[in-house]
Amino acid sequence: MPSKMDIFKIAGITVDVVLFTIEDGSLRVVLIQRDNEPYHGVRALPGGFMQENETADAAAARILREKAGVKDIYTEQLYTFSDLRRDPRGRVISITYFALVARDQINFKGSDLQAPALLPMYHLPHLAFDHKQILVYSLERLRAKLEYTNIVYSLLTPTFTLTQLQQAYEIILDRKLDKRNFRKKYLSLGLIQATKQFERGGRRRPAVLYRFKAQEIEQLKKFF
């Protein structure tokens, strides 16, 4: 067991959550405005100290519910950050999570909100603590997962057009993809199926709406 001295020097364990969504054609992340010191008034990831009677997963779910008004969404543990000087209050370790959700599932209503906003990932303001570093790491993970899993389902509405699917990829990868090639590759994966519905409105020919066969994460394909 560590000595009492060791225990005293751990100031706390926080859980911080990166919640990504797509809005107005850009990748956005939920950032709150801190209402106490340190970094009073500065933007930060929704987070909080882990409680005695909760696991890290439960803390992440609580934070998403209390500070971003979302529940039951795709969430996974990202990384535990433990740099010695990442928090001016002392030794604080952060277990971070990342979560993905369709824009229409976010509802900023609640009693414990700290001015949450959906800010564009590629134009971030100054952030508290090492939260910029956490976001950079999250984006890397998200992009890697996009390559080898069906994770994009969690950012889309239940039905979507192939154009919307491709746009989600383009927004996250921050580059244009060839339409014909994308469609051919994606359809060959067998992850999505056409519905009998069509996109409403618009001037062009109505596009078929697709849906994911599974609403849970799976690896795209086995290479070996």
Next chain:
Amino acid sequence: MPSKMDIFKIAGITVDVVLFTIEDGSLRVVLIQRDNEPYHGVRALPGGFMQENETADAAAARILREKAGVKDIYTEQLYTFSDLRRDPRGRVISITYFALVARDQINFKGSDLQAPALLPMYHLPHLAFDHKQILVYSLERLRAKLEYTNIVYSLLTPTFTLTQLQQAYEIILDRKLDKRNFRKKYLSLGLIQATKQFERGGRRRPAVLYRFKAQEIEQLKKFF
């Protein structure tokens, strides 16, 4: 900040390391024998309490050095386990790592060793704490990484035959792979190159030795 009560109830943060290697055609993991309570005499992952002045990464490197006699090897953070009752001493959170190394780089010599042994992953003894669960999770991660990265380089000697490469895949995935298909796929990735050396000994025709172009992890291929 958490109240003093909250701080007191965190008994500690440990770092535990899953160190995989291949020996005698089987996937093996380094397990020590605990020399104090709880779980005295029971096999466990090499681990220890994180110190005040070290990051989790530094703790993992220290544990690998002190408890498994290896250094400068491929190591990555795996997951942070925080179940409420995972440690009988109280609230102990474990930041886990996984590491991969060629068998000849492991050298069980040192002053702080607790009877480390290389035990077969598919025939594990009873383990302390939630270490079985940590191992199951590690194997999943290792198998997933094998599909989409060059991570296998860290388990092989600097030069190897295509047969040895395929065997490493088969041992980790725990299934046979078609020889012709494997070779064709792997060579098409452009990750390895033939050397001018041949495997010594053996009765059969000497096989060409290959080496990885990069000795650092990279994603196998971009699908989109």
